[in-house]
Amino acid sequence: MNWKTMIHRVFASLAGAGLLIGMAAAAQQTAPSQTNPLTAVLPLTTKVPEAKRLVEEALILYLDRVEQEQSIGILRKAVQVDPDFAMGHEFLAQISLDSAEQVGEQEKAFAARSHATSSEQLVIEWYQDAAEHKLIPAITKMNDVLNQYPHDKWVVWMATWWLQNQAQYERSLAVYERSGITDSPGLINNMGYNYASVRQFDKAFAMMDKYVAAMPNDSNPQDSYAEILRLAGRFNQSIEHYRTSLVINPEFYSSQFGLADTYSLMGDQVRARREYEIGFQKFTLPELQQILWKTREAATYVREGDYEGAQHAFQAIADYSHSRQNSQAEADTYRQMAMCEQNPKQAMVYLSNAEAATQDGKNALQIAISQELAQILRARVELALKMGNKDLANSTLARLEKMSESSDDKLIESAYYGAAGAALFAQHKYDQAISHLEEDTSNPLSLKLLAAAYQKIGYSAGAKRTTETVTNLNDPTLEQALVVPAFRKCSEGASCAGNAKSAALKR
């Protein structure tokens, strides 16, 4: 052993002893029986005070000033200062914009949890269970943390954010309302989206008014307000807020593309494309966002019925994604091309291209590739049903079911339920179709079938509610473009072949 190694070991053992004492003190301080939930604060255990200060600074930046990127940078410094700072790693895992970093930091948080108090361990195990798709233990741990610290801002943020990501908007709102926290711009922003998601727009707008008042010189409140107005179908007001956002900060590119998305949903595709182009020329975007908004731009052609124009635009995105070796984006683009292709044989070719890209799997996490493959298989089932090819529909559905059973991933599961629901609907097995389609209510294609299936079994209230949901969808995705405009026309009484018209009219 050389002298450097020996000194290192001595220091390591001293640090270890210090840590044990610190942990014992912290554990004593946070034992649930000794804390008052009204004032209890989740401890942040680290042996380095500077690391704790950095994490606190990062969290304030993130939640009170909505400065996500700066916050991430400071969290990275904090975990460099103390690599054993378990909650530092956990916060970074939750806030990071890099999926590989999210995974890596979660692993580090879990590995370092023995350096933290029992409360912090509960938080880390909650996220670990969630990452491993152990949903019930994750939920019980989240609620146990919440019961100990119902008014702690960071705990409330973690719980509401996680619930929001689980599409549990009502529960997320209940946690927020119970917390009594009213002065956090980041939480106010999130709750605005939650209220909008359950279509309580009055409350969503009230949240946005507070958010704007709290940060009058920032673009993000105006941008959020605009997006929520758009979700509510109030397009002109949405555009005003996007414009205000760009006046405050001309570099806030999200608002430029928000403008374009809104014009597209309003039906002005020429203006929408002009706004997208302004954005592409003015801003240097991260690659994924460049592809995202190029995809939205391609969907403008679908909205005006120019499928050739759409295919041309999508092909350019697929080629770009291929050149960048971004397999997931390439696969997803081919899948979307298949969805709006009028010739079924050509659509099958696009789906084969999409599946080939997933097999390349370049620069993508395995889970993202699996999720994409599930979407491709779902599209293939729907296309096979349209072509009347039962064998292909059944064999593809069986493959998707197998994936779904073995993955325990929500997106893969939804893809299976949507595809199985469509297959059962085609067989006129409406009750069974409903129980499957109800598991995929984020997808307009499933919602459209669900409205019709409810009508078929005589469940008018369900048909009416679902019809209203579909007609009120204002999200600038391809699925929305393919389903909603036609569905609205149908609901308004124009001639159409679907069953939703009668569902909509029977009010």
Place this chain on the structure above:
Amino acid sequence: MKYWRLVLTPLFLVACLPCALQAKQFAIVADKANATSNLTASELIKIFTAHTRTWGDGKHITVVLRDPSSGDMQLVLRKVLNMTAEQAHAFVLAHREAIMLADSDDAVLRFVSTSPGAIGVVDLYSLTQDVNVVKIDGKLPVEQGYLLRGN
């Protein structure tokens, strides 16, 4: 703009559209001392409709439900009780010794966790470690084909 983490993995997949029709998942819960870990759907229906009044060990069963007229309970009414909200109210009144109403999931959980023999139904996302989750037909609420999923 939302915080960006939301859009990373599913960036190119179907967007998670805001949708008031989100599927509900309910969990059947019993006190920690209850050895029953699984019920068939028909056993569950018999318990909730007060046809079965005792557990295998002879303990009295008390069912605790949320207000049947609350929106959350529609799925339970449809799939377990096969009653309208009005019928369910009348049914509960007629079976006060076996069925109780609670005004929140927290109240259901508090009652079940402290009352030997109690069984209740709560939103999956309200679960705490104070109760046991009872499977239905061998399935947990997160599994495909579970009875109390839907909207």
